[in-house]
Amino acid sequence: MVSAPPSLLIVGGNSAIGAALARHFRVEGWQVQASTRRTDQVDDDHPFLDLAAPNMDLPAADVVILCAAVARIGDCETDPKTTRRINVDGTLAVAQHMAGQGAHIILLSSDKVFDGAKPLRNRNDSPCPACEYGRQKAAAEAGVMALGERGAVLRLSKVIEPGLDLLAGWQRDLSANTSITPFHDLYLAPVPVDLVANVVSQMAKERANGVYHCTGAVDHSYVDLAQILAASMDADPALIRPVSCLDANIPAAARPRYTTLEMSIEQQRWNITAPKFEPTCSSIIRLGPSS
Numbered sequence: 001m002v003s004a005p006p007s008l009l010i011v012g013g014n015s016a017i018g019a020a021l022a023r024h025f026r027v028e029g030w031q032v033q034a035s036t037r038r039t040d041q042v043d044d045d046h047p048f049l050d051l052a053a054p055n056m057d058l059p060a061a062d063v064v065i066l067c068a069a070v071a072r073i074g075d076c077e078t079d080p081k082t083t084r085r086i087n088v089d090g091t092l093a094v095a096q097h098m099a100g101q102g103a104h105i106i107l108l109s110s111d112k113v114f115d116g117a118k119p120l121r122n123r124n125d126s127p128c129p130a131c132e133y134g135r136q137k138a139a140a141e142a143g144v145m146a147l148g149e150r151g152a153v154l155r156l157s158k159v160i161e162p163g164l165d166l167l168a169g170w171q172r173d174l175s176a177n178t179s180i181t182p183f184h185d186l187y188l189a190p191v192p193v194d195l196v197a198n199v200v201s202q203m204a205k206e207r208a209n210g211v212y213h214c215t216g217a218v219d220h221s222y223v224d225l226a227q228i229l230a231a232s233m234d235a236d237p238a239l240i241r242p243v244s245c246l247d248a249n250i251p252a253a254a255r256p257r258y259t260t261l262e263m264s265i266e267q268q269r270w271n272i273t274a275p276k277f278e279p280t281c282s283s284i285i286r287l288g289p290s291s
């Protein structure tokens with residue numbers, strides 16, 4: 001007898017990562033449904049779900065991946081009440097409901113549960129968020145971890161994929177011989193969305209519980225990213241004019257010095273290591289829409 005494929009519910013199918021996960025899991029043979037809050041997109045495979053007022057009219061699933069969130073640090077800072085209702089209360093209501101139906105729950109979380117003062121944070125370090133977004137993610141993590149064997153958390157640093165708006169803009173300017181102004185004091189340790197999908201896939205297949213990490217190996221500045229882009233285009237490096245993010249309207253909590261997290265368990269268990277900066281950026285640039 002042929003057994004039914006495992007079923008997956010992605011909460012937040014319109015999110016950048018959720019959309020990539022849906023594609024990945026369909027290719028792997030999962031039966032995928034992805035929630036939306038856009039009424040014009042609701043159908044059998046896209047149930048309606050607004051985390052601000054969650055209905056529990058959701059399809060049964062073996063695994064649920066919680067992707068939907070207000071993920072902009074500034075939005076959480078300016079409206080903590082509304083964003084907490086979505087990022088913590090609504091998220092945990094869905095997690096508890098679906099776990100109660102027998103689903104395994106995976107929450108996408110962030111390096112922002114830490115304050116960014118130290119590199120390569122250990123998964124057992126106590127969260128020490130320096131912003132409301134990080135506090136909300138830490139609270140959601142605690143609620144998912146309270147599900148015991150049914151709950152897992154995946155903390156991510158900056159997730160990138162081909163077509164990144166920032167790179168496309170820089171690419172246009174450099175092609176037109178116009179200077180660009182990357183920040184020399186804003187850092188990222190990017191991780192490609194395909195690698196994130198691989199880690200989530202392993203977690204889903206094994207119904208792994210506990211806390212997992214997926215970040216780049218080392219933090220680099222946005223100037224380093226611009227230099228990789230300029231070199232890939234043979235553009236004049238003098239077109240790169242570094243500026244300070246202190247002069248831009250970026251909240252202090254959105255400019256941590258370090259975003260890396262240690263990945264020893266991911267390496268031992270799945271042979272997945274933190275990607276290096278240069279090849280990660282080069283591959284995203286190479287695969288970009290205008291290359």
Ligand SMILES: NC(=O)c1ccc[n+]([C@@H]2O[C@H](COP(=O)([O-])OP(=O)(O)OC[C@H]3O[C@@H](n4cnc5c(N)ncnc54)[C@H](OP(=O)(O)O)[C@@H]3O)[C@@H](O)[C@H]2O)c1
Binds near residue numbers: 037050051158
């Ligand atoms: N991208 C990263 O670099 C990164 C890094 C660390 C952690 N994460 C986490 O990974 C997850 C996915 O991130 P992402 O960058 O892919 O997100 P994203 O592209 O910013 O999308 C967020 C999604 O959440 C949905 N959403 C917002 N409020 C909602 C509500 N009240 N009810 C239902 N859905 C709602 C939005 O729906 P609409 O599309 O309809 O507006 C949107 O599709 C988030 O939990 C984020 O915190 C992301």
